[in-house]
Amino acid sequence: MKKNALIFVAVIALVLIAIMSTTLNIVTYAQKSNDSAVRITIDTPPSKTSQIVQPVTVRKDSSGDIHLIGEITNKGTQTARDMEIIATIYNAQNQTIGKENTFTDPMNIEVGQSAPFEMTIGSVDNVPVDEIDHIKLHIDWLEPS
Numbered sequence: 001m002k003k004n005a006l007i008f009v010a011v012i013a014l015v016l017i018a019i020m021s022t023t024l025n026i027v028t029y030a031q032k033s034n035d036s037a038v039r040i041t042i043d044t045p046p047s048k049t050s051q052i053v054q055p056v057t058v059r060k061d062s063s064g065d066i067h068l069i070g071e072i073t074n075k076g077t078q079t080a081r082d083m084e085i086i087a088t089i090y091n092a093q094n095q096t097i098g099k100e101n102t103f104t105d106p107m108n109i110e111v112g113q114s115a116p117f118e119m120t121i122g123s124v125d126n127v128p129v130d131e132i133d134h135i136k137l138h139i140d141w142l143e144p145s
Contacts, residue, residue, distance in 0.1 A: 038058055038066070038132055038133070038134060038135060039133070039134035039135070040056050040058065040068070040134070040135050040136075040137060041134065041135070041136045041137065042056070042136075042137045042138075042139065043136070043137075043138055043139075053070055053071075053072050053137075053139065054070055054071040054072070054073065054114070055070065056068055056069065056070040056137070057069045057070065060129070063122070063123060064122060064123065064129050065120050065121065065122030065123055065129065066120070066121045066122055066129055066132065067118060067119070067120050067121075068087065068117075068118065068119040068121065068135070068137070069116070069117070069118045070085075070116070070117055071114050071115065071116045071117070072085075072104055072109065072114065072115055072117065072139060073109075073112075073113070073114040074109040074110065074111055074112065074113055074114070075112075076111060076143075077111060078111065078143050078144055079108055079109065079110050079111065079143075079144060080108065080109045080141040080142075080143065081107070081108045081141060081142040081143070081144070082103065082107050082108070082141055082142050083103060083104040083107055083108070083109055083115060083117075083139065083140075083141045084101060084102070084103050084139070084140050084141065085101065085102050085103070085104070085117050085119060085137055085138075085139050086099070086100075086101045086137070086138045086139075086140065087099065087100045087101065087119060087121065087135050087136070087137050087138075088135070088136045088138070089121060089127055089132055089135050090132075090133055090134050090135070090136070091131045091132065091133050092131075092133040094133075097127060097128060097131055097132070098121065098125060098126070098127035098128075100119055100120075100121050100125055100127070101119075102117050102118065102119040103117065104116065104117045105117065109141075121135075
């Protein structure tokens, strides 16, 4: 129980640092999950207006699949269209063992608005969940031309 509480405090501290940061290019979250930690890294293209990714929750369901649940806020000056979240999944040897993607709902996010996303990783896409060490989330979108 104490281990989970310490991990939770670490996650909250990292999230607060990320929210207070003026540039959100790479943010790392340590995530509690049973006895192991899955690190989540989030990056946005530096050439695009900054977006704020709220804490990403990672949970394992009864079938062993991992669910990533989060929310993205458009802090830019234009509508972000087709907001996509792309996950690259790595093992402890830093080898890619899977990829997955999803879109926010709704896919278009107006300035100042937020949209949630959920991604499932595991049996559906044949990712060996027990081998996951860390996940890199890349967010990308289209800006009006």
